[in-house]
């Protein structure tokens with residue numbers, strides 16, 4: 001097991017013909033704390049013209065045994081980052097450490113990392129058993145743990161391993177009792193069966209991938225990674241091809257397995273629910289940069305900027321531009337709200353200026369008419385049974401999402417009053433998008 005350290009990672013790709021090469025990253029409106037923390041670091045990469053910057057200034061330490069989730073919208077660079085860690089892409093700048101080893105110049109197979117992909121990437125012509133065994137057969141099983149001598153030196157009285165391999169191959173299709181099994185093959189067998197048991201896929205070992213459901217294929221792909229007993233698991237959206245129910249099930253299985261094995265894991269997803277339910281910590285990415293690294297509840301309660309606030313939580317947080325009147329008043333053409341005292345020092349700087357008020361759908365509730373409350377027009381009602389979601393119009397520019405209890409009856413076109421739970425509000429700087437601390 002090992003920690004993984006990403007130090008000032010940059011990645012750019014050569015721009016394709018006819019492609020706009022201006023980087024999407026420099027056009028990014030949000031500044032983040034992460035960036036501030038690193039303002040002293042030397043910008044080691046100045047990508048040559050004609051390149052597209054995909055990742056910029058990525059700094060992340062994944063602790064030994066930690067389950068780290070990388071979450072962000074499609075195209076933000078998550079897969080590229082995983083591929084860099086695995087050694088499948090070349091770095092433009094920065095350093096990657098696995099344990100105490102700088103792996104920048106190591107080929108993938110020497111990094112002691114196993115990767116699970118979205119599309120499973122199983123060998124179609126091999127059985128489940130052989131798919132799991134495949135990587136093991138190729139490695140030198142020098143592990144003491146396996147009780148096998150190192151494959152490096154071959155003592156004179158031993159059969160050379162190539163001869164063994166030929167004999168293993170020749171006898172493989174014979175009935176079990178007649179098959180020749182080398183020491184290595186015995187060790188492989190033991191490991192395959194251990195993993196199959198762990199993942200409850202023992203009955204599937206003789207099937208081909210085409211005879212498996214999506215969920216089963218996914219477990220085989222996991223099995224193949226686990227069997228290698230690597231220092232680090234990298235998983236790239238491994239559940240996206242599964243239906244919702246199976247996804248939820250497999251999600252908790254992966255978390256349980258990871259806890260059991262204690263293997264440092266970096267898990268990529270675009271799905272905030274997956275991120276929130278699986279990660280010890282989550283790194284939120286957007287446009288090639290990390291926006292915030294925090295525990296799930298920290299992200300929810302103290303989002304570093306408007307991007308994180310909107311990305312984490314479903315339905316997303318509502319944003320309403322308001323005017324500040326010190327010490328504690330915020331004003332909108334439709335309502336006036338006095339904030340709790342803790343906000344006073346932070347509102348001073350914004351006196352007479354505008355600020356973005358953020359409020360989650362679950363922190364708005366149906367209320368009585370009052371100057372501090374919002375009169376809204378109901379445009380959509382979604383009754384899910386356990387919760388009801390409303391989409392309501394506040395004014396020309398603002399539509400809000402509201403979560404209410406299912407026993408509250410609201411109809412489309414109703415005019416209703418909403419109150420804001422004042423100690424659940426968030427404020428953001430309208431220029432930078434950064435959280436105003438309170």
Ligand SMILES: Nc1ncnc2c1ncn2[C@@H]1O[C@H](COP(=O)(O)OP(=O)(O)O)[C@@H](O)[C@H]1O
Pocket residue numbers: 013014054072073074075076077078079080081
């Ligand atoms: N080999 C490549 N050459 C050029 N651009 C690439 C290459 N691989 C990925 N990209 C670009 O990098 C960006 C990030 O891609 P990716 O890492 O796959 O995002 P994600 O996994 O977050 O959806 C995308 O805009 C994609 O088009």
Ligand SMILES: [Mg+2]
Pocket residue numbers: 078079080236
């Ligand atoms: Mg991807």
